[in-house]
Amino acid sequence: MCTVADTLVPQAAGAAATRAADEACMALALRAAQQAWDIGEVPVGAVLVDAQGELVATGHNRVIVDSDPTAHAEIVALRAAARQAGNYRLPGATLYVTLEPCAMCMGAMLHARLARVVYGAADPKTGCCGSVLDVGGVRQLNHQTRYEGGVLEARCGELLRDFFRERRRKPSAPTAPAVDDDQDISS
Numbered sequence: 001m002c003t004v005a006d007t008l009v010p011q012a013a014g015a016a017a018t019r020a021a022d023e024a025c026m027a028l029a030l031r032a033a034q035q036a037w038d039i040g041e042v043p044v045g046a047v048l049v050d051a052q053g054e055l056v057a058t059g060h061n062r063v064i065v066d067s068d069p070t071a072h073a074e075i076v077a078l079r080a081a082a083r084q085a086g087n088y089r090l091p092g093a094t095l096y097v098t099l100e101p102c103a104m105c106m107g108a109m110l111h112a113r114l115a116r117v118v119y120g121a122a123d124p125k126t127g128c129c130g131s132v133l134d135v136g137g138v139r140q141l142n143h144q145t146r147y148e149g150g151v152l153e154a155r156c157g158e159l160l161r162d163f164f165r166e167r168r169r170k171p172s173a174p175t176a177p178a179v180d181d182d183q184d185i186s187s
Helices: 015-038 073-085 103-111 153-169
Strands: 045-049 054-060 094-099 116-121 146-148
Touching: 015 045, 015 054, 015 073, 015 094, 015 116, 015 153, 045 073, 054 073, 073 094, 073 103, 094 153, 116 153
Parallel strands: 094 116, 116 146
Antiparallel strands: 045 054, 045 094
């Protein structure tokens, strides 16, 4: 566990100080995103900080290496934080993530009772903090989590663009030969 208290300040200290703290935490999330890239995953990283400004957990995408469609960076960080807390609820916590969360991740964050979600780049295809859906804005839900986007947006977006640009340049792996559905492949 690592303290980021030097960079985190109470919101009462002002918007500029809060922005600086958000940027410092997003920089940590960008490091986690690079770890995802290093193992061949889409580079999304997340950092969870508790209400006291203590770094509790980090996560990065692991869907391919874990063969788990739920192993998004946010979920990985939430699971680690909940295990450490001994509770699935993480009131007062803030989750920083390099890409706008999807519906699954926003749902998990609402259930965890996070106070705040801060993301870097918007996701115009699956983003659920306003880009495609506004899950957090549904007032009928029994918990409201505040969210803010655009923190280190250029760096977060560039990391993703670089990853996919590199992936498009590499020749794709050879595909497996087609299998006739009527053919017995067990022998």
